[in-house]
Amino acid sequence: MATIEQDTKLVKDQDLTGHKDRRWRLVLGADSEESNNLSDADRRLSYALTALYGGEELRKGRGSLSRSAPKVSKWLGDIREFFPSSVVQVVQRDAFERLGLKEMLMEPEFLSAIEADVHLVADLVSLRSVMPDKTIETARQVINKVVAELMARLEQKTAESIRGAINKSKRTFRPRFNDIDWHRTIQSNLRHYQVEQQTIVPEKLIGFMRQQRRIVDLDEVILCVDQSGSMATSVVYSSIFAAVMASIPAIKTKLVCFDTAVIDMTDDLEDPVNVLFGVQLGGGTDINQAVAYCEEKIERPSKTHLILITDLYEGGDEQALKARVANLVRQDVNVITLLALSDDGKPSYDRELASDFAAIGSPVFACTPDQFPDLMATALKREDVLSWAADQDIKTIRASE
DSSP states (O other): OOOHHHHHHHHHHTTOOSOHHHHHHHHHOTTSGGGGGOOHHHHHHHHHHHHHHTOSTTOSSTTOOOTTSOOHHHHHHHHHHHSOHHHHHHHHHHHHHHTTHHHHHTOHHHHHHOOOOHHHHHHHHHHGGGSOHHHHHHHHHHHHHHHHHHHHHHHHHHHHHHOTTEEEEEEESSOOGGGBOHHHHHHHTGGGEETTTTEEOOSSOOEEEEOOOOGGGOEEEEEEEEOSGGGHHHHHHHHHHHHHHHTOTTEEEEEEEESSSEEEOGGGTTOHHHHHHHOOOOSOOOHHHHHHHHHHHOSOGGGEEEEEEOOOOOOSOHHHHHHHHHHHHHTTOEEEEEEEESSSOSOOOOHHHHHHHHHHTOOEEEEOTTTHHHHHHHHHTTOOHHHHHHHTTOOOOOTTO
């Protein structure tokens, strides 16, 4: 177990303060009377250290990974932000042992009893870098099970909602099964009702004609996802949705994840588990750099939908970011900013920058995974996203806020 002296050394090593009184307040912790003078950053740092070395905040019962416990992934993100990589590795490894994750992941009973929980996936991905090889394989099995259950819940609705290759203004009598207009088909075949079988045997099918679209005409969706610790569950859901959309021939899908670096995960979209093992949750944030990367990939602005998923806490050049987004909007890129893609409730975000984005012309709000397919369908049809959000009772950010 680490001591207060070790905690103090960590603070000194990072050169967080040149003043003894500030160091002393950090050592005492964010819950002490001396915490009133701590900045927001110092308070987060103090909580991060206390959670592992002093309090019970991360441990609601040994090895607990329940949703009632504070998110391990968020805690790890704070650690990565405040300390150099050498210190982060030590603290993470200590957390891995103290939280009892290794023992739990090695038990078959744990795998069979685990419930689909996106927070669990985020926590395991966060701890991936300090897991032994044998434990990583077990963790992959857990993540695969959770992702499979989430895919089963979200895949069908997503595919049905955003399959933009169907043109409902034209009819055909030789439709594919998924394109049958059952109401018109039944109405047209009522005279073929079979009394004994109590069913209709349709003589002809009526359905929607698929619009033949060339590859060059396909809409392109770029999911640009902030992988800082606070966005952990959004990263998981984004990876799943990106994998689903990549399987739909009507659109081209790219997945770009970022913190202070940018990683393009598009080539791995066939396997969302591999995508998750390729991200690094936590650390700083450079949104401008990520948007710049996406901008370089845009060939036909009027056919491109950039879904920027971030809490807008920018660690890079904020003015350059706003100018870049404004330029994309002027080029007719459909830029939508999601403050979160999760079921976690009201997200934390940079209110000033969110208001600036809204003024630029990028709709800004948070949405749940169940709402996301309809959002994408609305975006792909170039319909009013803000009106859609209002119909969904989603609070959007206004330019004046």
